[in-house]
Amino acid sequence: MKNNVRFLAFAIFSMLAAVSTAHAAEDPVRHIVAFKYKEGAAESDIHQVTSAFRALQNKIPGIASYEDGINNSPEGLNKGFTHVYVVTFDDAEARDEYLPHPEHKKFVALMEELDILEDVFVIDYSIKE
Secondary structure, three states, rough: HHHHHHHHHHHHHHHHHHHHHHHHHOOOEEEEEEEOOOOOOOOHHHHHHHHHHHHHOOOOOOOOEEEEEEOOOOOOOOOOOEEEEEEEEEEEHHHHHHHOOOHHHHHHHHHHHOOOOEEEEEEEEEEOO
């Protein structure tokens, strides 16, 4: 009897873990990118980067939304990162397809060509719905 209870508990736990894992793969993913531009970077170049980043939402499938902004926090904790770009993907698979996508690679090449980036910070997380 004890073995049956243990087996049943294990089976239920395994099913819940499988459902949780499957749902996590379907959760939207937020991709947050913060840029620290080099001292003296031209505003026109920064605008070009922002425009190119914004355009990716119309070129790469799986992007649910995009937004960008410039830091205005009074806390002074941004460590020199001034511009933030937030891309929400339909799910982790869409994010994973975005990274090697030719249009994303063109964007990275633009960043390298302009050479105005001092540092970048990227963090992704799943949005639990």
